[in-house]
Amino acid sequence: MLLITCPVTRTDELVADRRIRSVTNHPTHLALHVECPACGAVHVYRTGRRWDTARTRTRIADRAAAQSSADAAAARAARVAVPA
Structure with a gap:
């Protein structure tokens, strides 16, 4: 079952x-x-153990990419907000 x-x-x-x-x-x-x-x-x-490991590795990489793109967007917004 x-x-x-x-x-x-x-x-x-x-x-x-x-x-x-x-x-x-x-x-x-x-x-x-x-x-x-x-x-x-x-x-x-x-x-399978290797399937779970691969899925976890992919999730961690996706989170890191999302965080770095969010950081880049925040940096761009900060540069635009500061008057030159």
């Missing part, structure tokens, strides 16, 4: 193993294709 969250209905669903349609092995994660009992669609759920 698997506990999944349906991305369509946003409900937690308990799913039997027979609802797993396929499992794909990737270098960074496993992809489970699961038929959802709530909406009837097939959703892909990715699992």
Whole structure:
């Protein structure tokens, strides 16, 4: 049994193993294709330590880029606000 969250209905669903349609092995994660009992669609759920590490690394890089662009915008605004 698997506990999944349906991305369509946003409900937690308990799913039997027979609802797993396929499992794909990737270098960074496993992809489970699961038929959802709530909406009837097939959703892909990715699992694995390396997948979580890669996602975390990407989130940290995105935050750093957003912070640096916010700092640059603040610096530009400060230069415009100061009379010459």
